[in-house]
Amino acid sequence: MKKLGFLLQKEFRQILRDRIILVMIFAMPTIQLIILPLAANFEVKDIKVVVVDHDHSTLTQRMLSKLGASGYFRITGAVSSYQEALHYVERNDADVVLEIPANFERNLVREGRQQVSLSIDAINGARASIGGAYLNSIIADFSQGMDLDFVRAAHPVAARMPVINVMYNTWYNPREQYKYYMVPGIFVLLLTLIGGFMAALNIVKEKEIGTIEQINVTPIRKWEFISGKLIPFWLMGLIIFTIGLLVAYVVYGIASVGPLWLLYLFAAVYLVALLGFGLLISTFSANQVQAMFLAFFFMMIFMLMSGLFTATESMPGWARTISALTPVTHFVKVIRMVMLKGSGFADVQLEFWYEVAFALVLNAWAVFNYKKTS
Amino acid sequence: MAEQVIVCNELTKRFGDFYAVNKITFEVTKGEIFGFLGANGAGKTTAMRILCGLSYPTSGTATVAGFDVYRQQDQIKRNIGYMSQKFSLYENLTIVENIEFYGGVYGLSRAVIKERSGELIQTLGLEKEAKKLVGSLPLGWKQKLAFSVAIFHRPQIVFLDEPTGGVDPVTRRQFWDMIYEAAASGITVFVTTHYMDEAEYCNRVTIMVDGKIEALDAPQALKQRFQAANMEEVFYQLARSAKRSSD
Numbered sequence: 151m152k153k154l155g156f157l158l159q160k161e162f163r164q165i166l167r168d169r170i171i172l173v174m175i176f177a178m179p180t181i182q183l184i185i186l187p188l189a190a191n192f193e194v195k196d197i198k199v200v201v202v203d204h205d206h207s208t209l210t211q212r213m214l215s216k217l218g219a220s221g222y223f224r225i226t227g228a229v230s231s232y233q234e235a236l237h238y239v240e241r242n243d244a245d246v247v248l249e250i251p252a253n254f255e256r257n258l259v260r261e262g263r264q265q266v267s268l269s270i271d272a273i274n275g276a277r278a279s280i281g282g283a284y285l286n287s288i289i290a291d292f293s294q295g296m297d298l299d300f301v302r303a304a305h306p307v308a309a310r311m312p313v314i315n316v317m318y319n320t321w322y323n324p325r326e327q328y329k330y331y332m333v334p335g336i337f338v339l340l341l342t343l344i345g346g347f348m349a350a351l352n353i354v355k356e357k358e359i360g361t362i363e364q365i366n367v368t369p370i371r372k373w374e375f376i377s378g379k380l381i382p383f384w385l386m387g388l389i390i391f392t393i394g395l396l397v398a399y400v401v402y403g404i405a406s407v408g409p410l411w412l413l414y415l416f417a418a419v420y421l422v423a424l425l426g427f428g429l430l431i432s433t434f435s436a437n438q439v440q441a442m443f444l445a446f447f448f449m450m451i452f453m454l455m456s457g458l459f460t461a462t463e464s465m466p467g468w469a470r471t472i473s474a475l476t477p478v479t480h481f482v483k484v485i486r487m488v489m490l491k492g493s494g495f496a497d498v499q500l501e502f503w504y505e506v507a508f509a510l511v512l513n514a515w516a517v518f519n520y521k522k523t524s
Numbered sequence: 525m526a527e528q529v530i531v532c533n534e535l536t537k538r539f540g541d542f543y544a545v546n547k548i549t550f551e552v553t554k555g556e557i558f559g560f561l562g563a564n565g566a567g568k569t570t571a572m573r574i575l576c577g578l579s580y581p582t583s584g585t586a587t588v589a590g591f592d593v594y595r596q597q598d599q600i601k602r603n604i605g606y607m608s609q610k611f612s613l614y615e616n617l618t619i620v621e622n623i624e625f626y627g628g629v630y631g632l633s634r635a636v637i638k639e640r641s642g643e644l645i646q647t648l649g650l651e652k653e654a655k656k657l658v659g660s661l662p663l664g665w666k667q668k669l670a671f672s673v674a675i676f677h678r679p680q681i682v683f684l685d686e687p688t689g690g691v692d693p694v695t696r697r698q699f700w701d702m703i704y705e706a707a708a709s710g711i712t713v714f715v716t717t718h719y720m721d722e723a724e725y726c727n728r729v730t731i732m733v734d735g736k737i738e739a740l741d742a743p744q745a746l747k748q749r750f751q752a753a754n755m756e757e758v759f760y761q762l763a764r765s766a767k768r769s770s771d
Contacts, residue, residue, distance in 0.1 A: 156628025164616055360610030367576050367606040368629045369598055523597055524579055 153370055157378030165382055175386060179340050179394035184401060186339070187332040197281040200227045200235045200244035207255035213292050217248075222284050235269075245271050245281060333398050334485045335458045340394055341417060342452070342478055344387040345424025346431075347445050349379055353432035354441040366522045376517060380425045387421040388414070407492035416484050416498075419505045423477045426512030433519035452478040477508040527554040529681055529712050530575060535584035537570050544570040546735035547584060552714060554680075557707050559726030559743075560716040563763045567735040568716045569609070569685055575714070576606050576683055589680045602630070605674035605682040605711075609689065611666055613673060615659030619650060622658055623673060630677035644672055664695035668702065675706050682706065684715040688722065700725050720756040729755070731762050738762045 165171055199217065203210050217223045226243050229235050238244035247269040251257075258264040268285060272278040356362040365375060391414075398404045406413055428445065435441035455462075455469065456478035462470055473479045480501040487493035495502070530552035537545040545567045552558045562568045573579040575588050577597030586593045589603040613622045620641060627637040645654050648668060653661065658669070667687060675682050684703075688696045700722065707713050715726070723729050723743060730740040739746055739762060743755055750758045 153629050153631065156625055159628075160614070160617065160621070160625045163621060164614065167616055359612070359615075360608060361612045361614060363578065363608055363610070364606065364612035364626075365629070366578055367601055367604070368626070369602040369631070370629050523577055 154374045154377055157370070157374060158381060161378055161382045165386070175390055176393060178343075179390050180397050182336055182340060183333060183394060183397045186336050187329040187402075195222060197223050197246060197277070197284070198226045198238075198244045199223050199246045199248055199285075200229060200238040201225055202229055202232055202235050202247065202249040204230075204252040205250050205254035209255040209258070210250050213250075213289065216292055217285070217288060220284070220288055222281070223288075232269075239269075239271050245277065246285060248285070329402055330404065330490060331486070333402060333404050334489045335482055337391060337394050337398075337417075337485055338456070338458060338478060338482050339453070340390055341387050341421055341481075342424055342449065344383060344390060345421050346428050346449055346452075347442075348386070348428070349383045349425050350428035350432040350435075350441050350445055351438055352383070353379055353429065354435050354438050357432075357435075358437050372517060372520060372522060376429065376520065380422075380429070383425055384418075384421050387425075388417060391417045404489070406489045408488035408494065412488050412495055412498070413485065416481060416488070416502065416505065419502070419509055420477060420481045423505055423509035423512055426509060426514075426516050427477075429516035430512055430519065433516055452476040455479065456482045458482050477505055477512075480504045528552065529554045529590075530558075530586070530588050530714065532575075532586040533584055535571070535574065535586045536582045537567075537574060537579065538582040543735045545574070545581075548732070548735075548737045550730060550737060550740055552681075552712060554712055555707060555710055556728065557703060557713045557715065557726045559723050559729035560714065560732070561718075561720075561723055561729055561759060562716075562732035563766055566732040566763075566766070568732055571732070572683055572685055572714070572716060575600075576604060577601050603680045605677065605679040607670050607674040607682070607684045607687055609685045611663075611670060613658050613666065613670055616657060618655050618657055619645065619661075619669060620654050622669070623676060626673045627676055632677055640676065644676065648672060664691050664698075667691055667695070668699060671699065671702055675711055679711065681712040681714060684713065686716055686718065688717065688719065696722070720754065720759055723755040723759070731759060733762055733766050 201214060203214075214225060218225055223246075227235075227238055229238070232247065232249055235244065235247040235249070239247060247267075249267040249269070251265070251267075254264055254266070266289065268282060270278045270282045353362070356365070395406070395410075395413075427448070431441055431445050431448075435444055451472075454460075455465075455473040456476060457473065458478070462473045462479065465473060484493075484498045484501045487498055528551045530550075532551070533549050534547040535545060535549070536543065536547050548567075548571060560568050560572065570579065574581045574593055575586060577588075577593060577600040581593060588600045591597075591599040591603070593600065614625070617625065623641040623644065624637055627641070628634075632640075645651055648665075650665070650669070653665075658666065661669070671682075671684070671687060674684070688699055691699065696719070703713055703715070703725075715722075717723065726743065728740065728742050729746065730737050731746075732738070739749075739758070741749070746752075746758050747754065750761050752758045752761065
């Protein structure tokens with residue numbers, strides 16, 4: 151125990167002497183929290199529409215002004231042929247071509263139905279499908295409103311057909327802002343970087359400069375050496391987590407709905423799991439480049455599979471299995487549940503035991519792999 | 525009869541079908557300065573790592589300070605000091621902090637560490653540098669400091685792996701004065717070196733060629749046996765028969 155004290159003293163001296171690390175402790179949570187929610191915004195805005203209007207009626211004018219008023223669309227041009235409109239798309243001046251056939255208004259009033267054509271630039275798939283859906287719903291909305299004015303006179307029966315109204319209620323994130331979704335996720339990112347990389351690189355650095363051999367020839371016990379490495383980074387992770395919570399509150403006004411102790415409990419266990427992972431990486435790597443590559447490889451997969459940026463529910467079954475096998479996934483889920491919904495321990499109990507299991511397995515494996523005598 | 529602190533019997537370390545150390549047998553007496561010579565790749569460092577409890581032997585037996593190299597590595601480690609080829613103090617810690625750390629991991633109390641480190645810094649004449657980062661010291665001082673740290677916990681045996689590599693002749697001389705002092709205080713010194721003048725300073729030397737011990741005796745006796753004027757010639761006569769290419 152006394153030896154552990156000397157180890158910790160040494161590690162803290164080294165960490166506190168490293169200016170870059172000190173700056174990063176404060177800069178990393180602040181900058182990531184301010185910048186990333188903006189970058190990871192999946193909201194689709196400012197969809198550029200080029201209109202090919204062969205009808206030029208008051209009805210089409212009204213429809214177009216409704217499109218513009220929705221806030222999602224910007225009409226960047228009105229041209230007379232589809233070919234011309236495609237040039238807009240090629241030049242990236244339009245995402246959608248909306249083509250309105252000739253006699254649109256007359257046919258609509260006479261037959262009660264009429265088609266418009268939408269051609270969507272699908273290079274950015276998400277933007278295309280979300281934008282297309284918006285446009286669809288606006289036009290559908292418009293045509294429904296139109297029923298009252300035009301169609302009722304011509305087709306009384308159709309106008310009396312019951313219309314099912316769907317009412318939406320958005321819970322937990324009432325304004326549907328992506329920052330509420332992303333900010334808790336960024337805490338995960340922060341802790342994962344600290345846990346997965348810093349301890350691993352620190353240990354491998356000792357291998358590289360040869361000091362680990364000097365340690366291995368002392369009577370230090372394995373657990374003492376490993377605790378001496380993990381405890382400082384564990385504390386650092388919790389400090390960064392705290393700074394992150396403060397930044398989220400000050401900058402975005404986001405405070406956790408659920409209990410703070412639960413967040414800290416998860417953060418603490420999660421860090422142990424990730425530090426164990428980093429330690430494991432360090433036992434497999436001979437130098438910092440190898441450790442960096444290995445850690446990065448797994449971190450990329452962990453992050454992208456974790457549901458941090460995309461919903462795990464929409465992944466195929468096998469991918470969901472992989473996703474469930476990373477500690478990141480469960481932590482992402484829990485931190486959102488606790489922060490945004492106010493879930494209590496009972497709601498996230500299963501995830502808690504998952505994290506504990508990850509922590510135990512990864513650390514046990516790492517300790518087993520670390521050898522003082524080869 | 526004098527006490528034997530290292531006893532090796534047919535000690536072997538094999539990597540695949542490569543015999544890094546091939547059935548070496550020798551004994552080291554307490555308080556002796558024991559030189560371990562050999563060309564690069566002759567197996568010196570491997571043998572030393574086994575004796576320090578850093579590596580398991582493949583076969584044969586060995587005890588260090590009375591403890592078995594297969595099973596009692598922790599006890600061995602408590603009783604030895606080690607200075608590796610690579611400088612292994614922490615460059616981003618000060619001299620005092622390095623001493624404190626290594627003293628601490630060998631289980632010395634803070635009071636003892638404080639007292640001894642004060643003495644040590646005075647002996648080395650490093651009073652002004654005590655609070656400086658080790659990385660900023662010249663190589664010669666680093667090596668002297670590393671040696672002092674290796675014997676700071678007063679081990680029975682200290683292992684030195686090419687301790688004077690890259691050091692100027694004056695500092696080398698001072699370094700050997702420190703080795704003599706340590707030996708006089710009862711610490712057994714086990715040292716590998718490439719410098720044949722240093723071999724002359726040892727009480728006894730072994731010369732390893734291709735993983736085997738080809739000669740073991742006092743420098744004077746070896747020179748007589750090989751009818752050589754100095755250790756350099758003795759070494760040359762033995763080492764030129766080596767089949768392994770040096771690295």
